[in-house]
Amino acid sequence: MSIAVAHSDSEEGRSALLHAAGEAALMKTDLVVLHLVDGPDPAPGHPELERIHAHIRTALADGGAPKVEWTVRTTSEGGDLAGALVDLLTETGAELLVMGSRKRSPVGKFLLGSTVQRVVLDAPVPVLVVKAHYR
Numbered sequence: 001m002s003i004a005v006a007h008s009d010s011e012e013g014r015s016a017l018l019h020a021a022g023e024a025a026l027m028k029t030d031l032v033v034l035h036l037v038d039g040p041d042p043a044p045g046h047p048e049l050e051r052i053h054a055h056i057r058t059a060l061a062d063g064g065a066p067k068v069e070w071t072v073r074t075t076s077e078g079g080d081l082a083g084a085l086v087d088l089l090t091e092t093g094a095e096l097l098v099m100g101s102r103k104r105s106p107v108g109k110f111l112l113g114s115t116v117q118r119v120v121l122d123a124p125v126p127v128l129v130v131k132a133h134y135r
Helices: 011-027 047-062 081-092 106-112 115-122
Strands: 001-008 029-037 070-076 098-103 127-131
Touching: 001 011, 001 081, 011 029, 011 047, 011 098, 011 127, 029 047, 029 081, 047 070, 070 081, 081 115, 098 115, 115 127
Parallel strands: 001 029, 001 098, 029 070, 098 127
Antiparallel strands: none
């Protein structure tokens, strides 16, 4: 059993990461950080992967998150952010997905669609959506 979190370099991604770490500690399980990259999936030791790891370590420490074991899984979004996230979630076997969301206007939702909405509808596990500024 594990908790998955959709991570990005944003305030929403940071909030989701901190909340997911709290959930993982509460459930006494590990955390799987799902990070979508723009371009090819970085191989182990690649500078981009090292940057992602450093960002996660810093966000967890600075946010006062409880100590949990965590791993990072990356994949290229290939233009379909929601589909790539659901595929990665399925591969991990996690039992819960935590993701951040930001406020959008009704027109923005209509014109752009909603990645969060699509993930909520397509995910094979429960999805917990959190707003930015979790603490």
